[in-house]
Amino acid sequence: MTQELIFEDSSGNVFADLGLDDADELFTRGKIGIQVILLLQQRNLKHQEISKILGISKQEVSDLMKAEFQRFSEGKLLNFLKRLDMEVTLYLRPKTPENKDVETAIIAL
DSSP states (O other), X not given: OXXXXXXXXXXXXXXXHXXXXXXHXXXXXXHHHHXXXXXXXXXXXXXXXHHXXXXXXXXXXXXXHTTOGGGSOHHHHHHXXXXXXXXXXXXXOOSSGGGTTSOOXXXXX
16 A cells, blocks of 8 residues: 655745744745855865855854854844945845735845
């Protein structure tokens, strides 16, 4: 006798799928944090160099490189991108399809 597999559609946010209260924040931190890590890996920097560029301790560099993004606020992660000479632009738009005609605001940081 075989057991039937049950599949569930993902929302696109694993944290929401797990039912976590702060799912949107965790997902945003993850997306930003991964970009920071990719930039650092492309530059082949040592932890000491990363520490100096980002203005954080070597322990925090270690946490960052292990993708422990819960240790950093969204603002701090965005600041890391700026310290890595990245232009950060936020696009604001309504969350619901009913408001699709509302203009989108663009904010460059």
